[in-house]
Amino acid sequence: MTGNAPRPSSLAPDIAARLKRSPDGLVPAIAQQYDTGEVLMLGWMDDEALHRTLTTGRCTYWSRSRQEYWVKGDTSGHVQHVKSVALDCDADTVLVKVDQTGPACHTGTRTCFDSGSLPLGR
Template sequence: MSDTPTLPAELLRSLRRDAAGLVAAIVQQHDTGEVLMLGWMDDEALRRTLHEGRVTFWSRSRQEYWRKGDTSGHVQHLRSASLDCDGDALLLQVEQVGAACHTGEHSCFHRPVGEFA
């Protein structure tokens, strides 16, 4: 018997994954509500996130798992996770340590659309 924790069957049934088996994960600072970033998760990334308390994503470009902060030190500690009504998006509320964006910005959403007009 495996010691690896699994995801609840009801959660697995409720997830509506895309053709690649992924679901969007919106990351939000738990105490301010600031939206920090968007990442992608498969079942294993979600399992790791829920059981380890550190946010793990699936990298579509590198085709591998990456746990936020392992190389940058900008860790995301999971506070809560919710599934939207359609089952095709997750909301992860986190305690962000350092910048969430790979550019060094606190949030990935730092570029107003008006800049492009």
């Protein structure tokens, strides 16, 4: 992907028009456990990944390293069932509230944000 132009997608035009994408056509997507508020992971979506997420009820992401779509849980069984999807105030980040089955992180932990806090004020 080049520029801010999305690749062809079935995403509703009114949603696509609102999105502010990175130069490679992506928006960060934060997955959050819907009932506890626990932040699980960050993935990347283009218009088509967002469309698939909205229409299938399963989180679909764009792999920047493999340059392909992947549905969370298709390989691991650790599925993210979508409860709601929202854009932030700038429309440059997606918040996907999910019901996570098993660990969210590829390391096998519940969340990708469990490696400890960074020191403040140093």
